[in-house]
Amino acid sequence: MMTFGSLISRLWLILLVGLTPTVVLVAYNGWAEYKAAHQDIKQDALFYVRKLAENQQRHILETELFLKNLAAFDVLQNPASDACGKQLKSLLSLNPIYVNLGVPLASGDLLCNGFELNRTVNVSDRPYFRTTIDRGIFSVGSYQLDRAAQLPSINMAYPVRSQQSGEIIAAAVAVVSLSWWSQQLTDFGIHPDSLALVVDHNNQVLAAHSSGRPDTGVKLADIGLQSLVALKGQTGVIEISPSDGIKRLFAYTPLHDHGGETVMVLVGLPSHRVLQTLKEHLLHDVEAVVIAILLLAVLAGWAAQRALVKPIRSLLSSTDLLAGDMNLQLPKYQGSELSTLAERFQYIVEQRLKVHQKLKSSQSELRLACIRLESLLAEAPLGVIEWDAEARVSRWSGSSRSIFSIEESDVLGLVVESWPLYDHQAMEVRAALDAIRSGKEVSSRCTSRLQTVDQELQTLSWSFTAIRDEKGGLVAILSLIEDVTEELRQQKELQFRATTDLLTGLPNRYKVAEQLEQMIASGDCPHIMVALLDLDNFKLVNDTLGHDVGDRYINVIADRILRHLKEGESIGRLGGDEFLLIVDAESKQQGIDRVTSFQLEISKPINLGKVVNSCEASAGIAFYPDDGANAGTLIKHADLAMYDAKSQRRGGISRFSWNLELAGRIRFELESELHQAMERNQLIPYYQPIVCSNSGKVTSVEVLLRWPHADKGMIPPDQFIPIAEECGLIVELGRWVLEQALLQLSDWQKRGVDIDQIAVNLSAWQLNDERLPDFIEETLKAQNLNPSQLTLELTESAVINADTWEMDMLNRLSQMGVQFSLDDFGTGYSSLSYLTRIPLHRLKIDRSFVNSLDNVRDQKLLAGIVAMAKGIGFEIVAEGVETESQLELLRSFQCDMIQGYYYSKPVPAVEFEQYLKCCESRA
Secondary structure: OHHHHHHHHHHHHHHHHHHHHHHHHHHHHHHHHHHHHHHHHHHHHHHHHHHHHHHHHHHHHHHHHHHHHHHOOHHHHOOOOHHHHHHHHHHHHHOOOEEEEEEEEOOOEEEEEOOOOOOOOEOOOOHHHHHHHHHOOOEEOOOEEOOOOOOEEEEEEEEEEOOOOOOEEEEEEEEEEHHHHHHHHHHOOOOOOOEEEEEOOOOEEEEEEOOOOOOOOOEHHHHOOHHHHHHOOOOEEEEEOOOOOOOEEEEEEEEEEEOOEEEEEEEEEEOHHHHHHHHHHHHHHHHHHHHHHHHHHHHHHHHHHHHHHHHHHHHHHHHHHHOOOOOOOOOOOOOOHHHHHHHHHHHHHHHHHHHHHHHHHHHHHHHHHHHHHHHHHHHOOOEEEEEEOOOOEEEEOHHHHHHHOOOHHHOOOOOHHHOOOOOOOHHHHHHHHHHHHOOOOOEEEEEEEEEOOOOOEEEEEEEEEEEEOOOOOEEEEEEEEEEOHHHHHHHHHHHHHHHEOOOOOOEOHHHHHHHHHHHHHHOOOOOEEEEEEEEOOHHHHHHHHOHHHHHHHHHHHHHHHHHHOOOOEEEEEEEOOEEEEEEEOOOHHHHHHHHHHHHHHHOOOEEEOOEEEOOOEEEEEEEEOOOOOOHHHHHHHHHHHHHHHHHHOOOOEEEOOHHHHHHHHHHHHHHHHHHHHHHOOOOEEEEEEEEEOOOOOEEEEEEEEEEEEOOOEEEOHHHHHHHHHHOOOHHHHHHHHHHHHHHHHHHHHHOOOOOOOEEEEOOHHHHHOOOHHHHHHHHHHHOOOOHHHEEEEEOHHHHHOOOHHHHHHHHHHHHHOOEEEEEEEOOOOOOOHHHHOOOOOEEEEOHHHHHOOOOHHHHHHHHHHHHHHHHHOOEEEEOOOOOHHHHHHHHHOOOOEEOOOOOOOOEOHHHHHHHHHHHHHHO
């Protein structure tokens, strides 16, 4: 009876143990929800404070840009003039966010203001004003009562410099009402119980948002937030209960820092109510689970006694008898698992007889298995050695014989040190065997070296496994041996290829970045300069002389750089024609001087067989730690500086500045907006007439793309077209412009507008669009236009760099009947041989020649260009014509067509049609 009572207890225990994880899981889930909610509030607070800081920072940056532009106005050179006040009053009416604009002199006297002053005002004692005048930087003031506007406000100032001497003569000041800042916080849309603050460097509240917002001008300590004072200039989250008694998680981040005067943004989200509710739910859930477990345990005990314990008693009594009588039939339990258990017991007895017979046959199968194993070991690709408990050889496979060139008879019974031809590396194998014999290792691995009879050095990988009896005693040791010589060689080769530029043998991008990171981490080089050297116009070498010559050229440059290296300097090739130089420079000037010396070394002439060529290198440099704290940042910043150097002149040096990164961000933003503008059809084709110089009739029209940005105004093509080319949008954009141009020409013809030909600019990148000829042909057919009605305008750079495939494309379009015009002629390469390479019909003289027609020498040059082009058979178009004198002079040169503001600037299609009607009425 004690046994069955114990069984019931165990069942209860099992039930309780099984349900315990449920209790733990409920408690854990509740606690996890509590922690997750707390973390969510922190993340929300950080999100709000960062978004709010971005919003406010944007307004500060906009004000800085506004004041910078204002400071450049000519009228601010004389603040005492009436023109200055009128200018500020006009600007003040256009900018509602400013309650006043003023231009105090460097002495502090406010003579120029956005509204009339009824008293003398001097602001020389204002800290923000002194910062701007003394340090010549943009500054943001503290909470104050503006002396001119008499409103609580925050003032921002930008220096005004004399156009003659460059000295600071005044400050352009914008006064921002704090009520406007507070409204900005309210419009941000956070929880009513939340508290949002903007605080100046004196810990005074500039703006606030909450159900009971504090007044502007109060100190943080006055509203119970003194613990945030010490966190000035940092970003993070802290839990505080301010003076209103509501516990909040405050996120804080700096908004603006000029001259150490930091403006902070604080956002506090209420946390106590949400977290208290989660605690209460957790306690209720745990109580409910515990009660349910107790009830379930009572019911389970009663059910087990009735359905399990009693039948087991009967079954045990019967099995005691079964041990002596194999024919005994166990009791049956209708529809019960116990019935199945009884049948299983009966089945076990029957199987015992069958197992005895199977054991006999298994012995013979085991002998056959041993034979197969012997055969397998003999033919295994890996060497197999079996050692006895004393580490002597007891079995030697055929592959072992091949690896060591030793017969089995020569090693049986020998320890490894006694093998013939085996070198001193046997100690590695001996150490592994001894480790297993001592019981320290169940299995072990090692590597050894072997010099074969052919004097070749092999590397062997050993794997050892102990074979033990039932009591754990060592019976034998099994070794598997693999010749990994070739595998290691391949690994070294892969490692070499992964870290080395295969053309020059220099470290590649990944290796040189790793070396730079190691230099930074070591701390031994406090002043590191990173210079990215890029060969100018190297593409011409490849295109004109071939890639084989280009590779030789790169090798010569790499060899020169290596010979020029000093101690503490390293070089790597990033790919193409880019090299990365790392210098441990004692000073910035020393580093710049070293880069200059490398540029001079690179620019020396190179003999390439029949050709002697020289190439300059542009360089971008960045210094550690000023320009970056890690290798990736330094290389990226050097790359930005290098592109800046290339944009200025060939062979130049540019040092990284944070303005370059800002420009990069602005460019990235413009690229993103360009994607959106294309998706939303915000780009607009404009049309400029091309007029016959003699008759004054419009003979053609050029399509010029324009981007009217909602916030930034009209963005010129020379800003967004290069971005489209760099980010790969130019092909799609070019197709769209072509399609719109042909659609417009077709529409004009259907409506009787007298325009027979249209010109579209073709980017060099579009020459790589293999679908371009088919697209143009299909679009012309769809609009029922003749190919001769389309003129594609190419630049000189696109023509000179065109390869064979691109030239085939141009010839195919020409055979279709499409016309070609060479744009901006005379501003590119001096060679004229390319004029015969493409099927040109028209040359467009660049506006720079037209603008210089007052010079007699330039007149002769232009007349010669026109005569030469007409002699070849080209039509001549002069761009940028703005005056009648220019027009008359070009007519005297027999220039065929005129384009420029003298007739019309580029305009939308509707305005262009109105222009044509005016021309017809004058005719």
